[in-house]
Amino acid sequence: MKVQCFINSLSSGGAERQLVGLAIMLKQKGYEVEVCTYKTSNFYVEVLRSNGIIHLSLSTNSAFKRLLGTIKHIRGNKSDVVISYLEQPSSFCCIAKLFAKFKLIVSERNTTQKLTRNTRFRFFLYRFADWIVPNSYTQRNFILKHYPSYEGKVRTITNYTDIRQFVPAEQYSDNKVVRFVVAARITPQKNIPLFADALSILKNEGYSFVVDWYGNPLNKDYGDYCKNYIQKKGLESEFVFYRATSNILKEYQTADCFVLPSKYEGYPNVVCEAMSCGLPILCSNVCDNPNIVKDGVNGLLFDPNNSSDISAKMSQFLKTDINIILAMRRKSRELSESLFSEERFIDKYVDIINNMDNKYDVLIINDNNLGYLGGERESQLVILNGISPHFKTAVIQPGIFDEKIPGVDVYYLTKSKRLKYLIKNPFAFGLYILKVGKLVKKLHPRIVHSQSQVSFFMMSLLKRFHLVPKDIILLHTDRGLYTKYNNFFRWLFQFSFKYLNLLVTTTDFNRRSWENANQEKGFQLYYRVIGNTAGRIYETIDEKKLIPHDEIRVGFAGRYCDWKGWPLAEEICAKVNESTSQSVFYMYVSCFDETAEIETKKMFKRMTDLLGNRFVGKINVPFADMEQFYYDIDVYVLTSWPLSESFGRTIVEAMSRKNAILTTNAGGSVEVVDNPATVCETADEFSKIIIDWHENHGKLNSEKERCFKRVHDCYTLANNVDNYISLYNLMLKN
DSSP, rough: OOEEOOOSOOOSSSSHHHHHHHHHHHTTOOOOOEEESSSOBBHHHHHHHHHTTTEEOOOOOOOHHHHHHHHHHHHHHHHHHEEESSSSHHHHHHHHHHOOEEEEEEESSSSSSSHHHHHHHHHHHHGSSEEEEEHHHHHHHHHHHHHHGGTTSSOOOOOOOTTTOOOOOSSOOOSSSEEEEEOOOOOOGGGGGHHHHHHHHHHHOOOHHHEEEOOSSSHHHHHHHHHHHHHHTOTTTTTEOOOOOHHHHHHHHHOOOOOOOOOSSSSOHHHHHHHHHHHEEEEETTTTTTHSSSSSEEEEEOOOTTTTHHHHHHHHHTTSSSHHHHHHHHHHHHHHHHHHHHHHHHHHHHHHHHHOOOOOOOEOOOOOOSSOSSSSHHHHHHHHHHHHHTSSSEEEEESOOSSSOOTTEEEEEOSBBBHHHHHTSHHHHHHHHHHHHHHHHHHHEEEOEESSHHHHHHHHHHHHHOOOOOTTTTEEEESSSSGGGGGHHHHHHHHHHHHHGGEEESSSHHHHHHHHHHHHTTTTOOOEEEEOOOHHHSSSGGGGGGGSSEEEEEEEEEOOGGGOOHHHHHHHHHHHHOOSSSSEEEEEEEOOHHHHHHHHHHHHHHHHHGGGGGGGESSOOOOHHHHHHHHOSSSEEEEOOOOOOOOHHHHHHHTTOOOOEEOOBHHHHHHOOOOGGGGGSSSSHHHHHHHHHHOOOOHHHHHHHHHHHHHHHHOHHHHHHHHHHHHHHHHHHH
16 A cells, blocks of 8 residues: 655654654555655655655745645555645645545644634645544544534544653763753744743742753744844843754753743644653643643643743752652653553554545444433443544434534434334334445444344344445443343344354353353353443542431432332332331432333332332433432442343442442342342341441441442443453454
């Protein structure tokens, strides 16, 4: 495959450095690579030649001639893929797509501050690009905020650093005067006058230091202006400009600290390189900088618009104990090894290049509309919000879903919001299956991940009859439970497993059940256990909402259906009420249909007749409002039938609000709670523990803290999302 890397020049800037590195890495991966420029600045030409990469120059001084030259060159060059860096080259390549057939990746290398006429025109042209690759999450968010229609073709690839080249000095320099180093072009973006104001304050406070700035000016006039400003401030001895150097490594290794006072940045190469060399970093608290530099850990962040704040942070560094500075140096190197690897960088580009015809990386397919209340919905929203910044993501679901999920395209092929209703009309359901197959074939996702049984059986059928691309990776998450399925469904699953690449379960209990059953049939399958999480709003707790009270407060929540065991919940309430009137009971119930709502209201009436104002019952409470329910109660009780719960997501929500948990032997819930002493069978057993906790607050509080610790050890949002990202990366690589 032939790849053309296109940029305006090969000057000493960070974007040029990244593009040259990309070209070399693509060449090493076996691609035929050329680099094309249209300005005569050849800082990196020898690097390309030494790596066997052809450099083509379309040198001309006229912007219009550059555009015509770009179109003519790309038409004649016949590259399969063009990767353009920087604004004007990317705009030219977008226009060239109107006259030639090739795949185009445009890379955004800075952070746009506002929409001007030029930026609007550039982003308009990006509709012709196949991919938009910003090098910072700040720029990605800006693009999608102003151009949401580009969702699905925007993917962030942050800069790499050659951590084998940029290494700490064997022995740190013993500078008599603290030496700050800056490596950046001399442009208004770099904030030089205000930085000089900060240095003037620092000098007047009696500090000794030197700032060595390596970089070429935007133009002679601006360079002269900055030099004159420094002289005006009396900083000629402290603030010195040098030309850009090809041996910046030496300057990093002999510095005490790296500084970058920019007004805004993309993903600054120089910060990454300096960190890789083990330097503490002082930089502006803007854009993606806080994602790279951890304030107080490997450096300090400052307000670039406030000279006093800049000088204060530099003063703080100058006064910092040497042992803390050494710790900062170690942390910078440690972070660079995890954040800036070449492998991570090139793998993402190769992934895009090799899959230009795949509109999506991951396609989630559901039986139920995402607007329906319940644990399945919330678990999927967590996954979608977590993976969308990393993968091109889409969803196929029944019915329209009005809620916008950033970075996720949602498709619907029927007005019915649940497939169980559509199945009642076999003809309509058959048409739906064919529509899904047609859409999947058109979208050609790399992974299809079914989240419900019918969708899995449907995708398996489509693969069996070759109605979807054969190279699609099929995953299925079983949110049910093996022990709950009848013999027909078990057979149907095992018949469909032939076309499945991997089965995800939410508990090890369910994985073992499936694995044992499949081994008995002589069937081999790959498995992955990924537990659910409570979601973002449950990641932190507001201790002020945990208001002390004398009574014991007991809560029940879930959908209204037979296997949720609501009669047992009523019986538990009655038993506890017999022992103490210092008790309050809460029931928050989801009703998917009119029959369930009628039965729930009857149950609420019985509870009110028994308990009066010590009963609180609500139907179809929004997910965000459920949080208060858990703050209000002490004990959360799950009354589901034995071996009927695959996980019990509400348990995780309750534990994250310091609820003690009681459960039946419902299957996955026992594994989630991880305390055999709180697994009960009868109303007498449940009520006995509740009364004991009411009379012994020490026991109750101890169990609350244990549950709270368990949820943070095992079921955090970050852990859940990381597991899915790891799974998808593994499947895509293999």
